[in-house]
Amino acid sequence: MALFAALISVLACSPVGEPHQSNAYQAGAPGIGDADFPTDGNGGYDVSHYGLAIDYTPATKHLQGVTTVQASATEGLSSFNLDLAGLRVREVSVDGSAATFTHKGEELTVTPAAPIDKHDRFTVKVVYDGTPQPAKDSANLGTYGFIPTADGAFVASEPNGSKTWFPSNDHPADKATFDFAITVPAGVTALANGELTGRPTTTGGKTTFNWSERHPMATYLATATVGKFQLRQGASPGGIPTVAAVDPKFASVLDKLYTDSGKITDYWSTVFGPYPFSSTGGVVDDYSAGYALENQTKPLYGGFDPDEMIMAHELAHQWFGDSLSIKRWKDLWLNEGFATYSEWLWSEHMGKRSADEIFKTVHARPAGDPIWSYPPGQAKPNDLFNESVYTRGAMTLHALRKSIGDPTFFELLKTWTARHRYGNVTTEDFVDLSEQLSGKNLDPLFDAWLFQPHRPA
Ligand SMILES: [Zn+2]
Secondary structure, X not given: OHHHHHHHHHHHHOOOOOOOOOOOOEEOOOOOOXXXXXXXXXXXXXXXXXXXXXXXXXXXXXXXXXXXXXXXXOOOEEEEEEEOOOOEEEEEXXXXXXXXXXXXXXXXXXXXXXXXXXXXXXXXXXXXXXXXXXXXXXXXXXXXXXXXXOOOEEEEOOOOOHHHOOOEOOOOOOOEEEEEEEXXXXXXXXXXXXXXXXXXXXXXXXXXXXXXXXEEEOHHHOOEEEEOOEEEEXXXXXXXXXXXXXXXXXHHHHHHHHHHHHHHHHHHHHHHXXXXXXXXXXXXXXXXXXXXXXXXXXXXXXOOOOOHHHHHHHHHOOOEOXXXXXXXXXXXXXXXXXXXXXXXXXXXXXXXXXXXXXXXXXXXXXXOOHHHHOOOOOXXXXXXXXHHHHHHHHHHHHHHHHHHOHHHHHHHHHHHHHHOXXXXXXXXXXXXXXXXXXXXXXXHHHHHHHHOOOOOO
8 A cells, every 4th residue: 555655645746747845736647557457546635434315216216315425635626526427416515614526427526625735634424315326347347336226226346447336446455444324215124245234224114224344345346236135143163253145036046045154154264364354254145246346244146146256255355455555457367367266176175176176177278278378467448357367367377387396376365365364465565475475486387377468388
């Protein structure tokens, strides 16, 4: 985070040309500094906490929101941006004083009554409403963000769909804790990250669910999934609190979802190091998204009965992607390559095909197979979720395992998750740690597997 904050300052200052005096104020940049996604996130501040109060009525698809953002300025700010798409902003205040604002496209620009000093903490409150419009066809993920369904909403926001339902610094480089107060018609359930902080309260035909995620979370992992749900709550055999929820159409899946989510989380805790969050679980909704997303503490499965392999994938993401988040999207293999390799490890653990057998099968694909021409270490913004990022990313880890041996490889996984717990990481960080623990020069291996547009030998 320190490295990236330095980069933001440089980018934000560069158009001005001359160094600023220490008391100068400037407009925060409209992007956080990810060259592949130039308007995602924002510069000039670092969010520590989001408080989301959402009132959603499925019948009308109307959302009323009050989002409170606690942040600290990383530069003197005359104005700053939040990311928000397609909703009407009614009112913005900073530290309790009315602020002026403009909302153009996906950028909400806030000008506080008084400029904000570098390092000062400030609180922004945004009152807004409207009908959320999910994002479509960006980064080949289909539809994502806040997606209205027949009985509620399916909320899965990777890579940049949080702006479809709350104003934020919508980039994984800026993580924060979250509180949610989600109000829905009585009889409907609202599911968010973390744990319930009390019993849901019902007044005037509406029920409010209060959830709290006390560990830092990337915005795209936040959810407020709403609908008819059957719940099972308890703890894994290893003692990790577990919440499973299914749409009634998937009632027969509830016990398996609950049991396997706990069992797999327990096993990954022995392989990757202690589970980073306060609860685990999963949600199956009846919306056919065509994907699952590793929403923090509660992976969301879109309209299908998840098998153990996909649960192993989404729960491995709790370490790789959720606790350790990427600083820039081009390093997405650090999420998807690790989660895919975890599927291979799960297969091996279950006495099915070993990781080595799976690796050999993929490596035997012909030289013209598309995964050889797409280097997974440089995920492309218009083809972010390419199969290479997943499968060749996993192959990179297997090649590494064979090069440094099992004891060092598995020590590396635990050291990686411990050293960067709740933080942000880059590919360079992983290469450096691999070389440090193994004592080997691994540049040729990583270069061949991550960065060359052809099949490694
Ligand atoms: Zn994944």
